[in-house]
Structures are given as structure tokens and as C-alpha cells.
Amino acid sequence: MSSQLLALSFDANDPAGVARFWSGVLGWEMVDDARGGVALLPSDDTGFRLRFVPSEEQKTGPNQMHFDLTSQSLEQQQETVARALELGGRHIDIGQLPEEEHVVLADPEGNEFCVIEPGNNFLADCGFIGALSSDGSQQVGYFWSEALGWPLVWDQDQETAIRSPHGGPKITWGGPPLDPRTGKNRLHFDLAPADGGDLQAEVDRLVSLGAKRIDIGQSDVAWVVMADPDGNEFCVLPAA
Secondary structure, eight states, rough: OOOOEOOOOOOOOEESHHHHHHHHHTEEEEEOOOTTSSEEEOOOOOOOSEEEEOOOOOSOOOOSSEEOOOSSSSSHHHHHHHHHHTOOOOESSHHHHHOOOOOEEEEEEEOOEEETTTTOTTTTTTTEEEEEEEOOHHHHHHHHHHHHOEEEEETTTTTEEEEOOOOOEEEEEEEESSOOOSSSSSSEEEEEEGGGGOOHHHHHHHHHTOOEEOSSSSSSSSSSEEOOOTOOOOOEEEOO
């Protein structure tokens, strides 16, 4: 038994604006989201959609997760950077070294992402979204491997990575030291029980793996809000 990863959700002050940016960068179709906000449908093997949901909270620190976008050539890397800048992105400094060849950018609301240089062996067999790179412990990598049923594809020096058996991006966790939390994460996973399974049974299974139910002021909703062993929020929705 495992959970299905339905979406990566972004809290956004301007959901439509941020969605337009990422639609332009990724080439994904924008659609209305059934639970409010805007969604992007993948046009490749990513396997989950992106959701942009309204939030009045302002970004206060680095996100716990960010995209690593791949490049097949230096020209493609430059084209991706130029397209992102034209759409409203910007260069940012997160302490990267001058000799590092990836380019660090932010979307119009400051969500960080990297455009990786060509020849990156770790992402060589991945698509345009090569990885969802995350700040997190080895333990949380093990948790998400069990939660999603995705095998570990990297487990060294407390760094972990998992990937769906069907392909798509890797999800990575960089190990210690972990950044201090600055409030609710602006990005979170939306899950559902796989194969039409029971919501409560799946919540109980995730608790047995190390998650816990939490209250973020969600009131009476159809889904369950939880946190992984590192305290990162995620939602479990009823099966479709």
C-alpha cells in the first residue's frame, strides 16, 4: 500500500500570476483547480500536477524545496534562464560560489529554483524538471520512500533521493545541517490513497511511518493535514 502524489502545491499571493510564470517556463497547460486556485498539467512524465493556491502570507525565508531544471547544452541553459527572466523571474544570491555552473533564479514571488548546467551525471536520465531538491534529513527521505512506494536511488553521507518507478523527477534531501524553520512551508505535497483506498487507513499508515496529524487552522475540510518526521506539512485527500 502506498500514497499517490497528486500535486506539489504552492502558497501564492497571486496564484494566477505565479502559475503563468511556471506555465511559460515549463510549457504546461493552465487549468482551474477544483479546490480553488490554478493548476498546471504536466506534459511529460512528471506524474503530478502543480497547484497554486491563494495565501495572504508573505514569504519569509528560503523554501524547503526547489526545482532543479536540466539542460542538454549550454545554449539550452541560457535559453531557459532568458525565458524565465522574460516571464518575471530574477537572479538571486543564495551563497553559490562563482565557480559553480548552475544558475540560481527566483520566480515572481521569490520561490527559488536552479537551472542546472549540461553534463550533470546525477540528473542525466531525468526530464526538464530533473529534481525537486529538498532540505531534509536522511530519516525523512526514508519516510517518503515508504509513503509513496518510490525506491531510494541515492543514500550516501545522510543524503537521500527517491524516484517514481515510472520516471519523472527525483526528490532529494540534502541531510544535515537543516535550515531553521520560519513558519509554514510555502510548498507542500498533496497525496491521496492509491487505488481508491480508504483515507483513514492511509492516514493511519502514514502515522505508523512517522508522520503526525497537525492543525494549521484548516477547520472542517475533506482532507487531512499532516507533517512528515521533519515537520514539513502535507495533505492527504480522499481518493478520487
